[in-house]
Amino acid sequence: MSWLFHLIDQFGYLVLFISLMLELIIVPIPNEILMSYVGFLVYQHKLNLYLTILFGGLGGIVGVSISYWIGYKLGKPFFNKYGSKIHMGPDKIEKIAKWNKKYGKGLLLFSYFIPGVRHITSIFSGITRIPFKTFAIFAYIGVFIWVGTFISLGNIFGPKWESFHNEAKVYVTLACIGIGIIYLAYYLIKTNRKKIKENILLLIENTFNRFNSFLKTKLVIFGALIAFIGLIFLIVGMIQDFIANEFEQFNSITNTIIMYAFNERWKPVMTLFNSMSNWKVLLVFILFTAVWISVKGGIKRIEFLYFFLSILGAVFLGKGLNILFHYVTHGKELFSQSFPNEQALSCSIIYSFFMYEIIRHSKSTLLNLLTFLIVIFILLAIAASEIYLGIHVPSDFAAGYAFGGVWVCFMILLLEVSRLIKLIKETDFSKQSK
DSSP: OHHHHHHHHHHTHHHHHHHHHHHTTTOOOOHHHHHHHHHHHHHTTSSOHHHHHHHHHHHHHHHHHHHHHHIIIIIHHHHHHHGGGGTOOHHHHHHHHHHIIIIIHHHHHHHTTSTTHHHHHHHHHHHTTOOHHHHHHHHHHHHHHHHHHHHHHHHHHGGGHHHHHHHHHHHHHHHHHHHHHHHHHHHHHHHTHHHHHHHHHHHHHHHHSSOSOOHHHHHHHHHHHHHHHHHHHHHHHHHHHHHTTOOHHHHHHHHHHHHHHSOGGGHHHHHHHHHTTSHHHHHHHHHHHHHHHHHHOSSHHHHHHHHHHHHHIIIIIHHHHHHHHHHHTTTOOOSOSOOSOHHHHHHHHHHHHHHHHHHHHOOOHHHHHHHHHHHHHHHHHHHHHHHHTTSSOHHHHHHHHHHHHHHHHHHHHHHHHHHHHHHHHHHHHHHHHO
């Protein structure tokens, strides 16, 4: 690898162009670490940030274009002739081609972040005959996003680029896989909406045996249960990392990125964002939620009960968990004594329950979307402000959000089950009366 760094030092943009071009024609060059090193040279003012992204992106574009045409000209005849021997005959290729034309172009935006996948994406796009214009739009944008991300990370981390590269690469890869899964799920749902709806209704009917009504309540129960289980797995992993004292790298990377993204001029804005975690602001959202339940709530008594329990969790759960983890880790030298962060836990519970109540009882798609985006923005802004102002370490705040998410999902799950039981009893009673 040192010889490649030496070539970059000597010839800069030209070597970056050629190495990215060659990798995307299936030549095994470790370009992600190379791009991080290039970012470090940008940090040292030896190279220009915009020129490195331009030359790297152009090299990648040439590489993926050549790979596409190799697949287009040579791939399909090969599979037509020999594909049946490896269970990839003409019929299967045709099916994959249809699937790839429908969903594959969007996945090109993220595929370059996934090792192994980026090396075959372009060739396979050619084999399955995605129109070159469509391929070029998505693939070229994806290449520039990939190149820009790793060069920027090297620039952000500066002298620490080498020690942080592998950790940051894992986070970026996981994020892109997650985005790709969400994108794929969205298009699968969109294109198979009718069939999925029929299957969900059948599943619900078989699960609950009786009562084909109350569909919305059952769907909310299902969604809350999935979120609850997912967050449980997340916090188990976070507890293990906390006890093993393995959050140092995560905290360093997060702090570095936040401080790079927001300079000193952001201090007044960050102070304003931070005030949104103040209990005075939270009380405003608590009151608004209570008013909304009074006006729009379905079974108000049940909703107020679980809203009250959610607030109790926001007030006492954080303190209780801090005491518990302090007791469990007594005598250990840990980077933090406030895991999970009490403030983050309270914010996630109160803002999330507010969002749930609005979306649960509003028929306006626009209002629901705005509420969701506003709450997500507030939670992200509070977290960024805490890190920027140096009030709490990132892992404590992330843990606070995760624990708060578990509690609010549990409360929503109990609320919806209670609602369903009450609705079923009322239905049974009305049938008996008749």
